[in-house]
Amino acid sequence: SQKIEQNSEALNIQEGKTATLTCNYTNYSPAYLQWYRQDPGRGPVFLLLIRENEKEKRKERLKVTFDTTLKQSLFHITASQPADSATYLCALVRNNQGGKLIFGQGTELSVKP
Amino acid sequence: EPEVTQTPSHQVTQMGQEVILRCVPISNHLYFYWYRQILGQKVEFLVSFYNNEISEKSEIFDDQFSVERPDGSNFTLKIRSTKLEDSAMYFCASSPDRSEAFFGQGTRLTVV
Numbered sequence: 001s002q003k004i005e006q007n008s009e010a011l012n013i014q015e016g017k018t019a020t021l022t023c024n025y026t027n028y029s030p031a032y033l034q035w036y037r038q039d040p041g042r043g044p045v046f047l048l049l050i051r052e053n054e055k056e057k058r059k060e061r062l063k064v065t066f067d068t069t070l071k072q073s074l075f076h077i078t079a080s081q082p083a084d085s086a087t088y089l090c091a092l093v094r095n096n097q098g099g100k101l102i103f104g105q106g107t108e109l110s111v112k113p
Numbered sequence: 114e115p116e117v118t119q120t121p122s123h124q125v126t127q128m129g130q131e132v133i134l135r136c137v138p139i140s141n142h143l144y145f146y147w148y149r150q151i152l153g154q155k156v157e158f159l160v161s162f163y164n165n166e167i168s169e170k171s172e173i174f175d176d177q178f179s180v181e182r183p184d185g186s187n188f189t190l191k192i193r194s195t196k197l198e199d200s201a202m203y204f205c206a207s208s209p210d211r212s213e214a215f216f217g218q219g220t221r222l223t224v225v
Binding site: 042045098101 | 148
């Protein structure tokens with residue numbers, strides 16, 4: 001069956017460190033992969049998109065890698081801040097599916113001062 | 114900055130009643146979506162809408178559900194006869210080109 005899995009346990013790190021979140025998938029051939037941030041009771045907010053032919057994307061303190069051989073994406077937040085505390089969602093989009101997002105369950109990140 | 118707006122923010126309804134959840138997508142976007150999130154669970158796709166018709170729907174989106182874009186700006190989700198298990202956050206999203214999606218703040222639906 002098709003699965004998208006993210007670190008199920010919450011990630012607690014110290015301010016200033018780099019947070020690394022993992023997204024693994026099986027039985028998909030995604031056209032691209034996206035990362036979203038979700039705060040409690042709020043809608044997901046788009047952060048980054050990486051296509052299947054791209055290895056790495058960066059935006060300010062954020063970096064995403066995409067390894068289609070390992071079927072894995074890593075999401076990094078460098079110089080983390082308490083304001084980065086949230087749940088981070090990985091989502092796949094398959095070819096010819098009109099932009100339908102298939103979400104992982106999310107990883108809760110807590111950055112302590 | 115343009116945003117997707119949803120109303121109401123919270124709706125309480127009795128089991129068996131009809132509800133309509135409303136959304137105003139970003140004005141120049143062409144692709145529209147409804148997702149739901151049951152408390153503590155993942156965000157799930159319900160339906161996508163393009164060119165005034167449904168382009169894809171999930172197994173959740175059964176005959177009790179329908180969507181409309183009645184006037185070129187609003188995008189609605191109707192649940193005809195609500196069940197307890199329909200209680201969830203419902204998110205509307207829009208996209209200019211099927212890439213990044215812009216989500217609204219959601220409607221929390223509580224069926225009692």
